[in-house]
Amino acid sequence: MNITNLFRSSVGKKFIMAITGMALFLFVVLHLLGNLQIFLGPEAINRYGAFLQGNLELIWPARIGLLIIVGLHIWSAIKLAVENRAARPQPYAQQEIVAASYASRTMVWSGFIIAAFIIYHLLHFTVQVPAVNLTGKNFTTLEDAKNQHDVFRMMVIGFQSRVVTLFYIFAMWLLFLHLSHGVSAMFQSLGWKSPGYGSLIARFAVVASWLIFVGYISIPIAVQLGYGSSYVNSFNVNALQEVVK
C-alpha cells in the first residue's frame, strides 16, 4: 500500500471526495459570511470587495486552490459514478427504494447543476460579462463615491432580474440537497464518526445546509423586495441631473 491507493482504491477516492467536499463546504460558509455584508450597506461590502481585489497575492492562490479542489471533487465524482454504473450491468425488473433519501440518490445530478451554476456565477459577478446578466447594464464600470468598484450596486441590479433571482434560488436549493447528504457522508467517508454522535452529525448536516440555503437566498429575495433600490436610484437621479445640466 502506498499513497497511490488514495487515487486508485474505492475508499481512497471517497477520501478525496470527502476532503475536497469539506474544503468546498468551508468555502461556501466563508463566502456566505462575506456576501451577507451587503446587509451592512454599500460602504461595508464595497470595502470588502476592494480588499479582496487589492490583495492579488491572496486572491489568486485561493482561486487556484479552489479550482484544484473543485477539479478533484468532480474527477472523483465521475470516476466513482462510472464504476457504480458498471457494477450493475443488468438492472432489476422491479426495485424498491429502501431507506435511501432523494438527496443521496441524486448527488451526481445536484453536483453537475451546481457546477453549471458556478460557471454562470463566475461569468455573472466575477468576470462580469454583460451578456449574461440580463439587465442590459455593464457591471465593470459601476463605481461608488470613493471610486471603488460598486459591488453593492452590482448585486442589487443583478438581482433585480427575476429570471436571474429564480436561477440562483434553484441552484441554492440543489446546494442544500447536496450538502444535506454530503456533509454527513463526509464524516462517514473519513471515518470521523462513531455510534454515539452519528445522529448528531446527521442533524448538523441538515441544520447547516438549511442555514446556508436561507443565508444565500436572503440576498436576492431582499433585493426583489426592494432592498437597495433607493441607493441604485440615487445614481440614476445623479445621472439624470448630469444630463439636465
Next chain:
Amino acid sequence: MNFTLRVWRQKDANDTGAMVEYAAKDIIADMSFLEMLDVVNEGLIAKGEEPIAFDSDCREGICGTCSLVINGIAHGGQRGTTACQLHMRHFEDGQTITIEPWRARAFPVLKDLVTDRGAFDRIVQAGGFISVNTGGTPDANAIPVGKVESDKAMDAAACIGCGACVAACKNASAMLFVAAKVSHLNLLPQGKVEKDKRVTSMVTQMDAEGFGNCTVTGSCEAVCPKEISLNFIARMNRDYGVALLKAST
C-alpha cells in the same frame, strides 16, 4: 392462499434470461417463502418442466445462502429477516410477487435465481483471518477482551455473508459486508496485529471484484438480515485511512 409469481428464469450463465409467470396455488399461510417455492417446483416437476433453481441451506436464517429479491427488496423487506424466514402470511392473498436474483456484476447469475458469490469468498481469503502458529490449544481467556469491544466485534461477526447489502445498494457496493468482516477481526486483540494489512488487502480485493462504491444511502443497513450498522463502514474507512497514512510516512 394463491399468488401469481413473476420469476427470473435463466438457463445458464450465458442465457439472456426473462421474467416468467407462474401460479402458486393452495399455499399455507405459515409456509416460509422457500417452502412456497418448493410447492411451485413440485408442480413444475409433475408437469415435466424444469424447476426454479434457487439457493438455500439452513432455512433458519443463519447460513446466508438464500438470496432472493422479492418485490424489489432483498430478502423481501421484513426487517432483520432472511428470505427463508419470511412467511407467506405477510403477503396478501392473490398478490403478484416478483422474484429476482441478486444483481451485480460481481455476482454473475449461474441459473435462474442462483448467483455465484465467490467474490465474497475471495475477499475473505484476502484478509478475513488471523495468522496463528498451530500447536496446543490455547488457554481460554488467556487474552483478555473488553466487554464493549467484544460486543462490537460480535455485532460485526453477525454478518452471514448473504450479499443482500450488494443486492440492495444502488451502486452494488459490498462495503457493508467488507466492513463487517474487517471490523470483526480488527476490533479484537487477536486480529489487531494484522489490522492495517487486513483492511488494505480486503478493500483491494473488493475493488478488483468489480463492486461499486458506497454513497452512504443506507439501503444496505436497512435490508441486512443481521442489521449490521452503517457505522462499521465508517470504522473500516478509518482503519483504511490509518493504514494509508502509516504506509505513506
